[in-house]
Amino acid sequence: xxxxxVLIVVVVLVVAIAALLSFxxxxxxxxxxxxxxxxxxxxxxxxxxxxxDHWWTIDVEELGFNVAKNGMKNQYPNGKFTPVPVxxxxxxxxxxxxxxxxxxxQAPESFQSHPGYEAATYEYYLRSLNDLWAYDNLExxxxxxxxxxxxxxxxxxxxxIGVHRANMIWYNKELFDSSGITPPSGPITFDQFWALCxxxxxxxxxxxxxLDLGDGMGTTWAATHVFETIMAGLNLQTYxxxxxxxxxxxxxxxxxxxxxxxxxxxxxxxxxxxxxEACGWLYTDRVAMYLHGDWVKGYFKxxxxxxxxxxxxxxxxxxxxxFGLVVDGFxxxxxxxxxxxxxxxxxxxxxxDVQREFNPVKGSVSPYNDIPLNIYEDxxxxxxxxxxxxxxxxxxxxxxxxxxxxxDVLFDLHPKISQxxxxxxxxxxAQDIAEIVxxxxxxxxxxxxx
Amino acid sequence: MRKPTLIFLRNPTLLIFLILFILMLYFVYGMIAWNIRAxxxxxxxxVPSSNFVGxxxxxxxxxxxxxxxxLKNTLLLxxxxxxxxxxxxxxxxxxxxxxxxxxxxxxxxxxxxxxxLVVTGKVWAWMFAPDNGAVNTILRSIGLDRLxxxxxxxxxxxMLSIIIAMVWQFSGYCMLMLLAGMKSxxxxxxxxxxxxxxxxxxxxxxxxLPRLKxxxxxxxxxxxxxxxxxxxxxxxxWTGGGPGTSSYTLPIxxxxxxxxxTHVAYGAAVANILVAVVLCIIIPYVYWSYRxx
Numbered sequence: 001x002x003x004x005x006v007l008i009v010v011v012v013l014v015v016a017i018a019a020l021l022s023f024x025x026x027x028x029x030x031x032x033x034x035x036x037x038x039x040x041x042x043x044x045x046x047x048x049x050x051x052x053d054h055w056w057t058i059d060v061e062e063l064g065f066n067v068a069k070n071g072m073k074n075q076y077p078n079g080k081f082t083p084v085p086v087x088x089x090x091x092x093x094x095x096x097x098x099x100x101x102x103x104x105x106q107a108p109e110s111f112q113s114h115p116g117y118e119a120a121t122y123e124y125y126l127r128s129l130n131d132l133w134a135y136d137n138l139e140x141x142x143x144x145x146x147x148x149x150x151x152x153x154x155x156x157x158x159x160x161i162g163v164h165r166a167n168m169i170w171y172n173k174e175l176f177d178s179s180g181i182t183p184p185s186g187p188i189t190f191d192q193f194w195a196l197c198x199x200x201x202x203x204x205x206x207x208x209x210x211l212d213l214g215d216g217m218g219t220t221w222a223a224t225h226v227f228e229t230i231m232a233g234l235n236l237q238t239y240x241x242x243x244x245x246x247x248x249x250x251x252x253x254x255x256x257x258x259x260x261x262x263x264x265x266x267x268x269x270x271x272x273x274x275x276x277e278a279c280g281w282l283y284t285d286r287v288a289m290y291l292h293g294d295w296v297k298g299y300f301k302x303x304x305x306x307x308x309x310x311x312x313x314x315x316x317x318x319x320x321x322x323f324g325l326v327v328d329g330f331x332x333x334x335x336x337x338x339x340x341x342x343x344x345x346x347x348x349x350x351x352x353d354v355q356r357e358f359n360p361v362k363g364s365v366s367p368y369n370d371i372p373l374n375i376y377e378d379x380x381x382x383x384x385x386x387x388x389x390x391x392x393x394x395x396x397x398x399x400x401x402x403x404x405x406x407x408d409v410l411f412d413l414h415p416k417i418s419q420x421x422x423x424x425x426x427x428x429x430a431q432d433i434a435e436i437v438x439x440x441x442x443x444x445x446x447x448x449x450x
Numbered sequence: 451m452r453k454p455t456l457i458f459l460r461n462p463t464l465l466i467f468l469i470l471f472i473l474m475l476y477f478v479y480g481m482i483a484w485n486i487r488a489x490x491x492x493x494x495x496x497v498p499s500s501n502f503v504g505x506x507x508x509x510x511x512x513x514x515x516x517x518x519x520x521l522k523n524t525l526l527l528x529x530x531x532x533x534x535x536x537x538x539x540x541x542x543x544x545x546x547x548x549x550x551x552x553x554x555x556x557x558x559x560x561x562x563x564x565x566x567l568v569v570t571g572k573v574w575a576w577m578f579a580p581d582n583g584a585v586n587t588i589l590r591s592i593g594l595d596r597l598x599x600x601x602x603x604x605x606x607x608x609m610l611s612i613i614i615a616m617v618w619q620f621s622g623y624c625m626l627m628l629l630a631g632m633k634s635x636x637x638x639x640x641x642x643x644x645x646x647x648x649x650x651x652x653x654x655x656x657x658x659l660p661r662l663k664x665x666x667x668x669x670x671x672x673x674x675x676x677x678x679x680x681x682x683x684x685x686x687x688w689t690g691g692g693p694g695t696s697s698y699t700l701p702i703x704x705x706x707x708x709x710x711x712t713h714v715a716y717g718a719a720v721a722n723i724l725v726a727v728v729l730c731i732i733i734p735y736v737y738w739s740y741r742x743x
Contacts, residue, residue, distance in 0.1 A: 087687070096709035099496060121712060124497045216603065217575060218690035269580035271603035271693055408711035415516075419694035422605060 037131040040340045041347050047078040050341035051108035052330070055094060057085045058276050060298035064362030068161065071354035072345055079341050084108065091118065091402055092221060098122070107333035109342035115149040115327050116444065117410075118402030119158045127334045128155040132343055136350050141368040143388065145395050146327060149403055149444075158329040159346040162364030165384050166293045166324030166398050167229050167316040170279075174310070175288040179203035183312055187320030190233065190258060197265045200288050210265035212287045213421070214278030220418040222275045224400045224410075226262060226291050227417050231255045232396050233318025237449040239396055243404040245442040249430040256426040262291075263421060282311070291316055293326055293401075294384065298363030307378040322394045323387050326401045327367065396448050409440035482725065489718035496712045507719040517720065520698045524724070526609050527699065528731070530616040530677050531670055537617060538624025538669065543654070545625070546632045556629070560622040567619075567680050571688030574615040578602050602689050605696040612689070612697060616680055623676075624669045631665035632658055667739045674732065678724075700724040 040046075050072070056065040065083065073081055086097045091114060101107050102125040113119045119126070133139055133156045139147055142160065150158050176183050181199055184192070200210045215223040232239045234255055241247040273281065279299045281287040290296070297307060305311055315322070330349075332342035348354060355366045356375045365376070365385040373382045387393045397403040399410065413436055420429040489507055493499040511517050541559050545552045562570070577584045578601035586598035602611040635658060643653045682701035685691065691698040691706075700720060708717025 092710070095712070096705045099709050099712065102496070103498065121496050215692075216689075218687045220690050220692055267581075269600065269603050271600075271689075272575070272579050272581065408713065411706055411710040415691065415695045415698070418690075418692045422694045 037135045037343065040343050041132075041135060043340065043344075044076055045078055046076055046340060046344065047080070048338040048341055049080045049082060049109070050338060050345055051082045051084055051110075051336075052345060053084040053086050053094065053098060053108050053111035054330075055086050055088055055091055055112055057087045058299075060302040061295070061362070063302065064162075064298065064358055064364075067358045067361050068349045068354055071351065071357070072348040075348050075351070076341075076344050079338075079344070088218070092218075095121075095407070102333060102335075105335040107336045109336040109338050110330045110332050110345050113158055113329060113331050114398075114402035115146075115158045115160065115329060116397060116403030117406045119150075119329075119331055120152045120443065121407050122331065122333075123152050123157060125333050125335065126157045127332045127339060127342075128157065129159060129332065129343075129346065130154075130156050132156075132159065132347060136347060138350065138368075141350075141370055143367070143369075145325065145397075146367050149325075149327065149397060150329070158331050159350060160327050160329040160367040161349045162328050162359055162362055163367045163388055164293045164295050164326040164328070164364050165387075166225065166326050166401070167232060167319040167322060168294050168313045169289050169291045169316050170282060170296055170311055170313045171289045172282050172285055172287070172311055175200075175204065175208065175285055179288075184314045186314075188314060188317050190317045193317035194261060197289075201265060204288060208285065209267045209281075209287045211262065211289050211291065212273065212278040212281055213263070213266045213270040214273050214275035214290070214292065215418065215421065216271035217274040217277070219274040220414045221400050222278070222292070223421050224414055224417045225293065225398075227255070227259055228399045229291060229316045229319065229324060230258050230262065232322060232324060233316050234258060236322070236394065236396060240446055240449045242437060243397065243399060243446045243448075245405075245409075245437055245440050247434055247437050249427075249434040252430040252433055253426055256420065256429050259420070260424050260426060263424065293324070294380070295363050297380070298361065301361075301363065307380050313380060321392075322396060323384075324398055325395045325403065326398045327403065328364070394448065394450060397446065404444075404446065405437070406440045406442065409436055412436045412439075485718045486722055488715055489722050491715050493715040493718075494713045498714075503715075507715050508723075510716065511719050511723065516695060516698060516703065517700075517723075519695055520700045520703045520720075521723075521727070523609060523696075523698060524681055524700045524727070527613065527616070527677050527681055528674070530613055530620060531673050533613065533617045534620040534624045534673050535628075535666065535669060537621040538626075539628050541621065541625040542628040542632060545629055556626070559625050562619045563622045565619065567683035568687050570615055570619050570680075571684045574611065574618075575602065575688055578611050602697075603693060605693050608689060608693060608697045612685060615684065616677060619680075620673050620676055624673065627665040627669045627672075628662055631662040635661050663739060667736065670735065671732065674728070678728065700727075 052069075054065055056062055062085070069081055069083060073079075086093045088094065091112065094111065094113070098107070098111050099122075102122060107125065113122065138156075138159070146160055146163070150156050150160060171183050173183070179200060181196070181203065184196070188196075197210045204210065213223055213226065215221075228239070231242065235251075238247060238251045238255065241251060267287075270278075275292055275296075276299060278287070278290055278292070279296050282290050283300065283303060283305065294313070300307070300311055307313070330346050332339060332346060336342055349358065350368065352371065355368060355371045358364075359366050359371070360375055360377055360381070363381075365381055365388055367388070369389050371385075373385055376382045376385060399405050399413070402410065405413075413433065416429065416432050416436060490502055490504065491499060492501045492503045545556055565573075578586075580586060580598075580600045580603055583601070585601070589595065589598040599607055602608045639657055640653060643657050648656065678701065681699040682705060685697055685699060686702055686705075689697045691702045701724070704717045704721045704724070707713045707720060
């Protein structure tokens with residue numbers, strides 16, 4: 001059948017128009033130069049688009065993100081804010097989404113990252129934020145370690161929004177009370193922790209468990225989180241050697257032995273749950289304790305639980321005086337269309353109003369020392385915020401959440417830890433992990449051991 | 451020689467095909483060529499690099515035990531194709547009978563094909579949950595406790611769990627293609643076979659199945675495409691490649707290497723090997739299917 005000429009003309013016109021529309025009809029504003037930061041931040045009528053990629057997709061995390069988003073929209077009402085959720089906790093889903101865009105020069109105005117090695121991965125594509133740090137006085141407002149990890153070479157590339165503590169064990173008060181066991185209130189050694197686990201195991205009814213792992217449904221990093229916390233609790237020197245790439249298999253053996261012991265108290269179907277579902281087991285009285293970061297507080301708060309009433313927390317064994325540092329932040333790529341909006345975004349969430357509202361909702365503490373403690377509803381958050389600002393606190397940067405080791409070490413570590421959780425072969429895992437760590441390229445020199 | 455414009459005016463469809471061909475040349479074959487080129491470079495950070503290193507990346511891939519495990523799992527996934535075809539054929543034969551409500555059953559069988567792979571993974575994670583999932587609950591209730599295992603939390607059954615989920619999702623499509631093929635067979639051929647005393651089995655074997663060669667070929671190609679898609683989209687959010695690395699597939703390895711670890715050239719090498727494996731399967735099959743036409 002002959003195709004009418006009219007149809008040909010229509011097809012060609014449609015293709016041509018589509019090609020033309022694929023280019024923006026109006027040119028975005030030219031990227032701001034470094035001297036413009038004051039004008040950029042004070043341009044409260046600025047329009048244009050703002051795409052922000054983030055991984056805060058589980059209910060309470062999204063609530064926290066929405067607080068920051070609303071803060072931005074209140075300050076700069078004319079911009080078109082487009083949040084782009086990228087599922088995959090601890091930022092594991094971000095690289096496949098963002099890296100091709102960065103390479104193609106089609107970056108969003110901002111995306112979520114962790115400082116340290118994770119942000120350093122993207123350094124080539126990021127805009128320096130030295131002018132913003134200076135304008136917002138962030139160096140004076142945050143701690144030395146946070147400053148240090150937000151910097152790559154001479155440039156700040158990330159602005160922190162909230163800080164979490166990694167080395168916590170959360171417990172279900174009802175299960176402790178019904179077992180007649182008093183939860184620890186102070187520092188706890190590993191021997192004391194195992195004794196506690198044994199006592200719970202003997203007293204908990206059938207179908208209820210002492211601990212959970214939450215490393216299922218694609219969140220294998222939850223197991224790495226437990227591994228790093230045990231390592232920090234046993235020996236900070238081992239931890240320091242690990243993140244400097246010099247740890248030996250012999251140093252890792254006791255860590256893995258204790259991890260193996262930990263796994264004895266975890267139900268056999270732990271792979272059926274991610275970290276949020278493991279929190280759900282604690283919430284529904286299926287498990288007595290869960291070793292995880294303090295973002296779980298937001299999960300419990302969203303379900304009506306109060307810290308100190310239905311649940312509590314104590315520092316993981318051996319980590320008294322230590323603070324497992326997890327810092328969330330956002331970066332601004334060089335080649336975004338509306339870089340000014342990206343800069344206004346990272347500025348907006350450092351403001352007093354947003355920080356006061358964001359952190360209690362998210363379950364984090366502010367990285368900024370001018371946010372008062374009375375914004376936090378419970379003792380845990382107040383003490384955590386105080387620890388963060390205390391110069392005598394021993395900080396160790398998290399491995400699992402992108403700060404302390406290069407990405408190519410981290411993403412080989414996750415499956416290796418996952419394999420160890422299955423086969424419990426301490427010697428083989430110690431050798432393999434030491435080899436993985438030794439293969440990395442380390443550009444940050446850590447000094448955390450006392 | 452006729453002017454090109456006259457050729458297009460006399461055969462306007464050529465113009466449409468030319469546009470599509472150019473787009474495909476760039477976005478499909480051009481990108482494959484780019485990927486092949488990248489695999490021969492030292493581009494193993496986020497910063498692009500184009501120094502030629504020969505076959506170094508391929509040599510490293512072939513020495514990587516994770517690659518062989520991922521390859522084995524990816525090839526295992528291809529079992530989804532004959533299983534989906536088999537179940538699809540069975541369903542098509544059932545629906546080809548004149549039964550009431552056949553159309554409704556067809557919609558029910560086809561519906562899983564419309565699901566997102568992530569949703570399928572979540573649904574089957576619940577179904578296979580070791581503690582209280584539907585599958586284990588049913589098995590225990592009928593006295594088959596021995597079979598109520600860890601499923602996707604167990605290294606020995608994780609790939610089986612994934613294959614079952616994929617067959618559930620893709621067999622509806624095969625059913626649709628094969629049913630359409632059956633309905634296109636002239637009734638008089640079936641009647642002629644019946645009049646010669648052929649049994650139902652011999653009618654399907656001698657008359658129906660030979661006429662289903664093209665729908666089967668189409669189903670094989672389409673299901674293979676979806677299997678390769680599911681090898682990442684279904685598995686990554688469901689098992690993450692675990693337990694351990696027992697459900698790692700080549701697509702998961704490509705994403706992990708190229709994006710998470712920014713070993714772009716290494717990931718490109720793995721991707722090219724995957725393409726080669728697929729071509730080694732599909733080209734002989736297509737050739738065999740079209741031979742003698």
